[in-house]
Amino acid sequence: MWIPKWQRDRNKGVxxxxxxxxxxxxxxxxxxxxxxxxxxxxxxxxLAGEKSKLLGMTKRDFLRSSMxxxxxxxxxxxxxxxxxxxxxxxxxxxxxxxxxxxxxEYFIFDVQTHFTDGVPxxxxxxxxxxxxxxxxxxxxxxxSFNNFVKELFFDSETSMIVISGVPGRExxxxxxxxxxxxxxxxxxxxxxxxxxxxxKELNDLAGGKRALCQGNCAPNHYWDRARNQPDFPxxxxxxDREKKLYGIDSWKWYCHTDPGRSGNGFRLxxxxxxxxxxxxSIELGLKTFSVHKGxxxxxxTLGHLAHPGDVEKAAKDHPELTFIIYHSALKHGSWEPQFxxxxxxxxxxGDFLWHAELMKIKERNPHMKNVYCEIGSAFGMLFIAHxxxxxxxxxxxxxxxxxxxxxxxxxxxxxxSPQWVIDAFKRFQITDKxxxxxxxxxxxxxxxxxxxxxxxxxxxxxxxTAQLKAFPKDTLSRLKSAFxxxxxxxxxxxxxxxxxxx
Amino acid sequence: MVGCAQxxxxxxxxxxRAGLQSGFALGVAAVCxxxxxxxxxxxxxxxxxxxxxxxxxxxGTAVPESITGDECLFCHxxxxxxxxxxxxxxxxxxxxxxxxxxxLKTSKSHAxxxxxxxxxxxxxxxxxxxxxxxxxxxxxxxxxRVHPTGQKAVSPFADAGAPHWEPDTFANQCAGxxxxxxxxxxxxxxxxxxxxxxxxxxxxxDHTKDTIKVLLAQKRNDPARVVMSxxxxxxxxxxxxxxxxLPFPNNFVPxxxxxxxxxxxxxxxxxxxxxxxDRHVLQNVCDVVVRGKGExxxxxxxxxxxxxxSRHRRQPRSAICWSCHDGDVDKLLPNWSQANSATCGx
Numbered sequence: 146m147w148i149p150k151w152q153r154d155r156n157k158g159v160x161x162x163x164x165x166x167x168x169x170x171x172x173x174x175x176x177x178x179x180x181x182x183x184x185x186x187x188x189x190x191x192l193a194g195e196k197s198k199l200l201g202m203t204k205r206d207f208l209r210s211s212m213x214x215x216x217x218x219x220x221x222x223x224x225x226x227x228x229x230x231x232x233x234x235x236x237x238x239x240x241x242x243x244x245x246x247x248x249x250e251y252f253i254f255d256v257q258t259h260f261t262d263g264v265p266x267x268x269x270x271x272x273x274x275x276x277x278x279x280x281x282x283x284x285x286x287x288x289s290f291n292n293f294v295k296e297l298f299f300d301s302e303t304s305m306i307v308i309s310g311v312p313g314r315e316x317x318x319x320x321x322x323x324x325x326x327x328x329x330x331x332x333x334x335x336x337x338x339x340x341x342x343x344x345k346e347l348n349d350l351a352g353g354k355r356a357l358c359q360g361n362c363a364p365n366h367y368w369d370r371a372r373n374q375p376d377f378p379x380x381x382x383x384x385d386r387e388k389k390l391y392g393i394d395s396w397k398w399y400c401h402t403d404p405g406r407s408g409n410g411f412r413l414x415x416x417x418x419x420x421x422x423x424x425x426s427i428e429l430g431l432k433t434f435s436v437h438k439g440x441x442x443x444x445x446t447l448g449h450l451a452h453p454g455d456v457e458k459a460a461k462d463h464p465e466l467t468f469i470i471y472h473s474a475l476k477h478g479s480w481e482p483q484f485x486x487x488x489x490x491x492x493x494x495g496d497f498l499w500h501a502e503l504m505k506i507k508e509r510n511p512h513m514k515n516v517y518c519e520i521g522s523a524f525g526m527l528f529i530a531h532x533x534x535x536x537x538x539x540x541x542x543x544x545x546x547x548x549x550x551x552x553x554x555x556x557x558x559x560x561x562s563p564q565w566v567i568d569a570f571k572r573f574q575i576t577d578k579x580x581x582x583x584x585x586x587x588x589x590x591x592x593x594x595x596x597x598x599x600x601x602x603x604x605x606x607x608x609x610t611a612q613l614k615a616f617p618k619d620t621l622s623r624l625k626s627a628f629x630x631x632x633x634x635x636x637x638x639x640x641x642x643x644x645x646x647x
Numbered sequence: 648m649v650g651c652a653q654x655x656x657x658x659x660x661x662x663x664r665a666g667l668q669s670g671f672a673l674g675v676a677a678v679c680x681x682x683x684x685x686x687x688x689x690x691x692x693x694x695x696x697x698x699x700x701x702x703x704x705x706x707g708t709a710v711p712e713s714i715t716g717d718e719c720l721f722c723h724x725x726x727x728x729x730x731x732x733x734x735x736x737x738x739x740x741x742x743x744x745x746x747x748x749x750x751l752k753t754s755k756s757h758a759x760x761x762x763x764x765x766x767x768x769x770x771x772x773x774x775x776x777x778x779x780x781x782x783x784x785x786x787x788x789x790x791x792r793v794h795p796t797g798q799k800a801v802s803p804f805a806d807a808g809a810p811h812w813e814p815d816t817f818a819n820q821c822a823g824x825x826x827x828x829x830x831x832x833x834x835x836x837x838x839x840x841x842x843x844x845x846x847x848x849x850x851x852x853d854h855t856k857d858t859i860k861v862l863l864a865q866k867r868n869d870p871a872r873v874v875m876s877x878x879x880x881x882x883x884x885x886x887x888x889x890x891x892x893l894p895f896p897n898n899f900v901p902x903x904x905x906x907x908x909x910x911x912x913x914x915x916x917x918x919x920x921x922x923x924x925d926r927h928v929l930q931n932v933c934d935v936v937v938r939g940k941g942e943x944x945x946x947x948x949x950x951x952x953x954x955x956x957s958r959h960r961r962q963p964r965s966a967i968c969w970s971c972h973d974g975d976v977d978k979l980l981p982n983w984s985q986a987n988s989a990t991c992g993x
Contacts, residue, residue, distance in 0.1 A: 370783040446840055
């Protein structure tokens, strides 16, 4: 049985700033906590107890502080080895961590964030959220969005976000031929019209540009069954709508899903089916394609279409387009049963299934500059599984694609506040041994700045310098200050799923 | 939307068909006694019902728009997700695997077909190989029935003629129960294998606020005849659509009364001559839709999402037990797992 991670923590009295087991984003099957993770979780609790006592704080408040976060990394080093850049002083002095990792030093642009429309997650935020100026009613979608804003902007250093789509297709017209609007268009859990609406709402509230959004429309969403091909007029009509009316900033594709009941998924390199979409998109001036790859084991018949094998031709044939490959195409979540199967991960080469294929594409095409590796869920998940795996993921991505082509994403709200992933990446470094053995480079602050946000900013045409100047003055920053001044704290809440413990 | 499913299943009462009543009931009793399958005459229901007398059907109409399984699974991972990839309903057609490919390549005449075969239908008794047709919602089926290694002492291809792709066999014989959203008018499907729509029908996304809006939700306690119609739409393998003359229902939408358009011989003689696996299904169907018993349905014994039949051990003994058990629940009939259907050829 699966239960929400926060519920499991509440049941067990666990309060950790970092999930001490992999939390499923619902795209893979969670596995039980292993012995090392249990040890780590126990150490976090024990150290937090001692240190909070020394400081005269409650354990709860301590774990919500930067010292609590440092303690979690410190405990990880005690269990796994000295992988994280953390010193003992940081676990007792907030200023030590603040000095080492000043807030706001990075432009953090998260290209993979989600909330849901009408799907209650069983979590309710603190009452102060109601005072933040959002439209609050009993609509679960609005509720979920408010929570999303809190987790992303108030509880973390995230500067900008892309609201990222999930599988779903909008209906154009009703049976009488009337064009439908907003909710009547349907479109699943997080439709394009809703992403667009919330993007506008958030930017209006902030008084600046804080959010971008994606559109879910994909080549197999409107189908001409007589000709067994995309219904191009309907498809282009929706594309027009998403670009011109919704103002989307990228497409979000799931090749292995079929919300339009076309009878199949689609490939990025399908000349008849997908290339007309590219052509139309170029005409519309929209050149960014965010594509979910990997993490598809639940789809028996279409799951193979989440393989990155179709990226190469599509990218080569369309050098003017940008392809952001989500999850870096990792085939399996690190806690799926298959993750431990022979061949899924090879520590002697650092290869992961499917991710290695994505790497080979670049190796075959060293001049290819329009494919990017997004690390949402992949980085956080592997870091929890084992820091060394995480080093291979980031090391390989940078070594193969270059540091300019690795993109920051977190897959939050599923992971709760993304602050722990942000902290992990700030403290992340590849060991000398792995650098020597595999030819990886050490990550500099400049590298991290690119991955955290500057690379995505280039893709989306965002002036990061100007944005960093504007953020402190916008309403969202002021609301965040008010939130913190009133004692608001980050919740150590992860929204994904874990296995219930018997 | 639950569509008319909910309305239809509750709107019409069950009416008795007087002409059938006496003769049919006597027949039921006689055959059951002859088979030793009836626990006691006292358990016999008072009358015989007309299975067609309630609800509605969608025969000949367009397949309703519905959300697809991938959309459903985005949220339903807590209980459904972990087991779904292995679920038999999800793999009524499965991607061709190395074992099936290797077997196909062992035959010189079949090896060329291995290059294009994409899917396999069938598991233990026989495999049928499939590939996508050029047309929407159609699959071509390889003419050869391939017997998996170990199933027969003879060659897997022993009864094969010259292999060739058949464009209509899947559409005419198999589509209704091996794919989702089948439009009987042009014999096309909208998704390979069975998706959530096959059992839950049209689903309103608003069900996140109240699960009672979804057919077969635990909270609903749907009538037995509705449940049996849904399961029976595929697991009764002796029926034929009156309107489409296909061996599967004509656009059955969960919530419909299957028996309005799907003609099934529900006589005891028909039940008696089935294999044990098929017999227990039809017996249960007869109990519900002919005898009006509502206490036992497929869902009483089978956990569909988890593909488990462990619940069947907790049910009270009934005639259905003796389809597979030999008068004693600890003893199984030698042929208890045998399944063969002239309709399916499986």
